[in-house]
Amino acid sequence: MKKVKTWMKILDIAFDFKDRVNASLGRETSAEWNKRMLKEHFEYLMSLNLQGLHEVLDEIRDIWKSGLYEGFMSSFEERKIISRPLTFKELANNKLATLATANLPVTSLKTISLSKTDLNVFRSMRPLIETTYYLNSGCPFSWDDSLNIAFSGLDARLLSALDRFDQVEEVPELTAEFFQKLGKTQIFDKKTSDFYLTITRLLVDIENEIFGMRFRDFNSDYVPTEGLFIQLLAGCNAVHHNREHIIEEDIVKAYKTFFKLMKTNVTQYKAIHELVQDMDENNPDYSSVLICKSCGDYYKLELDESVDDFESCHCGGELKYLHYEDNE
Incomplete structure (x- = not known):
C-alpha cells in the first residue's frame, strides 16, 4: 500500500475542511470544480482545428470510460520486480540507452527551464514501458521479464516509428546524430506550450475523476512521468x-x-538473444544493492557504505536491501 507523506495528509485535511465549508454555504466543491474544468478543457480542445486532435480526444474518452486509463495508472503504482535488478554493466548492452546517455544534455535547471529534451525526459520511457508490460502480465517482473523490457528493442521502435511501432519488424538502428538532434528539440513557443499544458490538465482532470481529489489517492510521480514521455515522443x-x-x-x-x-x-x-545470452540472474557483477519498492530504482552499495546510511529512496519509497554472494 502506498505510503502517504505527512505534508500530503495535512493538505488533505485542509482541503476536506474547505470542501465541507463550501458545501454548507452552497459554494462549489473541489469535485464540482474538477468536473467544470474537465468540461471546459474538452470543449476548448474540440474547438481547435488540428489534424488528428479529435481522434486523440476520442481515444482519451475511450481509455477513460473503458477503465483502461485507471488500470494503466494503477499498474504504474503496483509494478514490482521479484528478481535482482539489472546491473549497470548489463544495461550497457542496451545501445539505445548508452547513446542517449552519451549524447543527450544532462538534466539541469537550464534544460528544464528551456523545455529541452534532456536525459531526464528520455528516462521517462522505461517506467511507462514497464507499466504497459505489467498491465498485460499482471505479475511482478521475473528475470526474463526484466530482460524483455530492457532488450527487446521496443524502445527503439517507439522512438523511430512512433505510432507505427507495432509495424516495425527489425529493430531500428538509431545513431548518435539522432540523439544529438533530439537533445536540441524543445517546446519553444507559447501556443504549443499552452496546448501541451491543456491536454495535460485534461488528463489530470480525468485522473481526479477516477481516483479523487486528494493527494492520498494517486501517485504523484505518474503525471510528470507521463508528461515527460509525451515530450520525448514529440521531440x-x-x-x-x-x-x-x-x-x-x-x-x-x-x-x-x-x-x-x-x-x-x-x-x-522478447529480449534479443545475442544481447542477453551471457547474463545470469545468479551471477551479478556486484554483491549488494538497495532497490526501491515504489519506483524500482536501485543503487549499488560501495565498499564503505551500509544500508543504514540510507533512509528512503529519492521518491520517498521504502528501500529493500538485496545481497548476492560474490562468485568471482
Whole structure:
C-alpha cells in the first residue's frame, strides 16, 4: 500500500475542511470544480482545428470510460520486480540507452527551464514501458521479464516509428546524430506550450475523476512521468521532420503513440538473444544493492557504505536491501 507523506495528509485535511465549508454555504466543491474544468478543457480542445486532435480526444474518452486509463495508472503504482535488478554493466548492452546517455544534455535547471529534451525526459520511457508490460502480465517482473523490457528493442521502435511501432519488424538502428538532434528539440513557443499544458490538465482532470481529489489517492510521480514521455515522443517526431522546435502536431503524434502503446500487449516483444545470452540472474557483477519498492530504482552499495546510511529512496519509497554472494 502506498505510503502517504505527512505534508500530503495535512493538505488533505485542509482541503476536506474547505470542501465541507463550501458545501454548507452552497459554494462549489473541489469535485464540482474538477468536473467544470474537465468540461471546459474538452470543449476548448474540440474547438481547435488540428489534424488528428479529435481522434486523440476520442481515444482519451475511450481509455477513460473503458477503465483502461485507471488500470494503466494503477499498474504504474503496483509494478514490482521479484528478481535482482539489472546491473549497470548489463544495461550497457542496451545501445539505445548508452547513446542517449552519451549524447543527450544532462538534466539541469537550464534544460528544464528551456523545455529541452534532456536525459531526464528520455528516462521517462522505461517506467511507462514497464507499466504497459505489467498491465498485460499482471505479475511482478521475473528475470526474463526484466530482460524483455530492457532488450527487446521496443524502445527503439517507439522512438523511430512512433505510432507505427507495432509495424516495425527489425529493430531500428538509431545513431548518435539522432540523439544529438533530439537533445536540441524543445517546446519553444507559447501556443504549443499552452496546448501541451491543456491536454495535460485534461488528463489530470480525468485522473481526479477516477481516483479523487486528494493527494492520498494517486501517485504523484505518474503525471510528470507521463508528461515527460509525451515530450520525448514529440521531440522524436520533430527530429524526423528536421525541426528543433516541437509544434502542436508533434504533441498529437506523441499522444497517438502513447495510447497505442497502452493498448498493445508488449509482452510479445522478447529480449534479443545475442544481447542477453551471457547474463545470469545468479551471477551479478556486484554483491549488494538497495532497490526501491515504489519506483524500482536501485543503487549499488560501495565498499564503505551500509544500508543504514540510507533512509528512503529519492521518491520517498521504502528501500529493500538485496545481497548476492560474490562468485568471482
